[in-house]
Amino acid sequence: MLSGLQFLDDVLIMIPVCTRTHMYICVCNGITDREIRSCVEQGACCMADLQRELGVATQCGRCAAHARELLQDAEQRHGSPVEHA
Numbered sequence: 001m002l003s004g005l006q007f008l009d010d011v012l013i014m015i016p017v018c019t020r021t022h023m024y025i026c027v028c029n030g031i032t033d034r035e036i037r038s039c040v041e042q043g044a045c046c047m048a049d050l051q052r053e054l055g056v057a058t059q060c061g062r063c064a065a066h067a068r069e070l071l072q073d074a075e076q077r078h079g080s081p082v083e084h085a
Contacts, residue, residue, distance in 0.1 A: 026067070027062075029056065033070060036050060036056065040070070047068060050067055
């Protein structure tokens with residue numbers, strides 16, 4: 001998160017500015033990390049789910065390892081059972 005600076009009544013204040021961009025995981029299908037996390041939050045629990053719902057790793061396959069990492073991250077954060085198939 002970055003901060004912006006503004007003056008308010010001659011006092012310099014910092015205002016939080018969120019500039020986070022989302023990383024493309026699957027370039028072939030234009031799928032971002034945000035879309036994968038959202039799909040996991042909606043119940044996806046394995047790569048087959050991500051492939052069926054989003055098309056992740058259905059073209060060249062270079063994104064498969066990173067998509068699996070996102071699944072594992074979701075498991076650690078939410079304690080949900082995520083299959084690593």
